[in-house]
Amino acid sequence: MKIIRTAAIYARISSDQTGMGLGVQRQLEDCRKLAAERGWTVAEEYIDNDISAFRSKARPSYERMCEDIRAGRRDAIVAYHQDRLTRRPMEWEQFVELCDQAGVQNLATVTSDIDFGNDNGMLVARITAAVAANESARKSERIKRKIQQNVEQGKPNGGAQRPFGYENDRITVRESEAEIIRTLVQRFLAGESVRSLVSWMTAEEVPTTAAAEGWRTPTLRQILLSGRIAGLRDHHGEAAGPAAWPAIISVAQHHQIQALFQTKKVSGRRAPRSYLLSGMLRCGNCGNRLYSSIRRDRRRYVCLSGPDHRGCGRLTIVAQPVEEWIAAAVLMRLDTPAMDDVLTGRADTNDRQAALLTELQTAQSKMNELSEMWAGGEISKPEWMAARMPLEARANNAEKQMNQIAGANTLDALVGQGEHLTASWDTLNLDRQVAIVRAVLDTATILPGVLGARSVDYNRIIPSWQL
Numbered sequence: 200m201k202i203i204r205t206a207a208i209y210a211r212i213s214s215d216q217t218g219m220g221l222g223v224q225r226q227l228e229d230c231r232k233l234a235a236e237r238g239w240t241v242a243e244e245y246i247d248n249d250i251s252a253f254r255s256k257a258r259p260s261y262e263r264m265c266e267d268i269r270a271g272r273r274d275a276i277v278a279y280h281q282d283r284l285t286r287r288p289m290e291w292e293q294f295v296e297l298c299d300q301a302g303v304q305n306l307a308t309v310t311s312d313i314d315f316g317n318d319n320g321m322l323v324a325r326i327t328a329a330v331a332a333n334e335s336a337r338k339s340e341r342i343k344r345k346i347q348q349n350v351e352q353g354k355p356n357g358g359a360q361r362p363f364g365y366e367n368d369r370i371t372v373r374e375s376e377a378e379i380i381r382t383l384v385q386r387f388l389a390g391e392s393v394r395s396l397v398s399w400m401t402a403e404e405v406p407t408t409a410a411a412e413g414w415r416t417p418t419l420r421q422i423l424l425s426g427r428i429a430g431l432r433d434h435h436g437e438a439a440g441p442a443a444w445p446a447i448i449s450v451a452q453h454h455q456i457q458a459l460f461q462t463k464k465v466s467g468r469r470a471p472r473s474y475l476l477s478g479m480l481r482c483g484n485c486g487n488r489l490y491s492s493i494r495r496d497r498r499r500y501v502c503l504s505g506p507d508h509r510g511c512g513r514l515t516i517v518a519q520p521v522e523e524w525i526a527a528a529v530l531m532r533l534d535t536p537a538m539d540d541v542l543t544g545r546a547d548t549n550d551r552q553a554a555l556l557t558e559l560q561t562a563q564s565k566m567n568e569l570s571e572m573w574a575g576g577e578i579s580k581p582e583w584m585a586a587r588m589p590l591e592a593r594a595n596n597a598e599k600q601m602n603q604i605a606g607a608n609t610l611d612a613l614v615g616q617g618e619h620l621t622a623s624w625d626t627l628n629l630d631r632q633v634a635i636v637r638a639v640l641d642t643a644t645i646l647p648g649v650l651g652a653r654s655v656d657y658n659r660i661i662p663s664w665q666l
């Protein structure tokens with residue numbers, strides 16, 4: 200074990216009387232005691248008098264300590280609690296990186312121990328940092344009291360711009376914009392990406408409510424996610440009850456949108472794609488997924504070998520004919536009576552979705568509670584980990600079911616539309632085409648072909664349908 204000879208003690212006094220509002224003297228005494236228990240030699244004590252960390256006031260002693268760590272003059276850090284050291288997750292990340300680069304592995308706090316060498320310790324530390332940031336945010340709540348009062352009365356909030364879809368009084372619906380919102384929601388629920396919808400709004404030259412600004416993904420995402428358009432009051436990003444203004448979309452649709460965003464967040468499918476069937480084709484030799492590639496100006500799907508891909512590397516098929524065949528099959532399938540049957544008996548989907556969302560949010564908030572209990576020293580780390588496990592399982596399970604429903608919702612808007620979509624297929628952007636194919640097709644296996652065959656043998660394509 201490394202002998203610690205130049206440890207730093209850090210203490211900070213702050214005006215907040217909640218949580219760890221301890222006098223600096225008490226902090227120092229406890230830190231010195233801890234260092235002594237560990238057999239660490241303290242080289243210097245750094246003390247800051249900080250009125251509110253949340254306003255990111257300068258902390259000269261903290262800066263000086265960081266400088267000493269950077270220069271290799273310190274080999275350990277002792278603080279009373281992690282929230283004395285840093286208050287915002289960002290600051291904590293920077294501090295961790297600094298220690299990492301300087302090779303400082305030992306950080307001890309009186310309330311808990313964090314060892315940089317241990318992944319779990321890191322995770323725990325980051326969660327604690329997030330909780331600490333929450334504490335600070337809570338203090339600014341009072342300033343928002345007026346807004347909250349308005350929200351409670353169902354009145355619209357003030358703000359520079361009128362909300363899209365409503366007149367300046369924030370109550371009357373502006374029908375031309377409401378129509379656009381309904382279209383957006385329908386297309387989003389049918390699987391189109393926000394990015395693609397932004398392009399559409401831009402191409403249609405839909406005016407924004409702000410003077411000189413074009414449409415952007417965050418703006419559109421905010422509109423889609425807002426409870427406002429479903430006639431619900433938003434508060435801190437969550438719907439807080441019926442509002443004084445009329446709804447443009449249904450509450451059920453609002454829940455579907457939330458669920459779909461949640462699903463996207465979880466699956467993280469955001470990489471731009473260039474091929475219709477990327478990720479959906481399997482090699483008939485080895486079962487590995489096929490990758491897109493261009494050879495001699497022709498787009499192909501190929502099985503790739505090597506440590507990154509682990510396929511057999513012995514299968515290739517020209518892209519265009521497969522894409523055309525699959526698209527045609529998908530669209531045809533949308534108009535079959537079998538699809539209608541799939542949709543009947545799913546009327547209770549909305550209720551289930553709302554229930555799953557609640558389940559997911561409950562599990563998540565319970566996990567947050569646990570980490571706060573751990574941060575407050577009410578439970579031990581093993582207890583925390585043990586209690587967390589079943590909650591994680593519940594959250595994962597709810598997410599999985601929400602994924603399935605999101606897929607089914609996409610289908611709702613598509614069934615019976617096959618013929619119509621076939622006519623307009625080539626005018627749809629790739630994003631929308633992919634969403635449609637994905638709603639119907641699970642994967643397609645490509646069987647090995649005859650070497651040197653000039654045309655694609657369609658019998659090589661074995662689709663496996665979602666439903």
Ligand SMILES: [Zn+2]
Nearest residue numbers: 482485502511
């Ligand atoms: Zn293969």
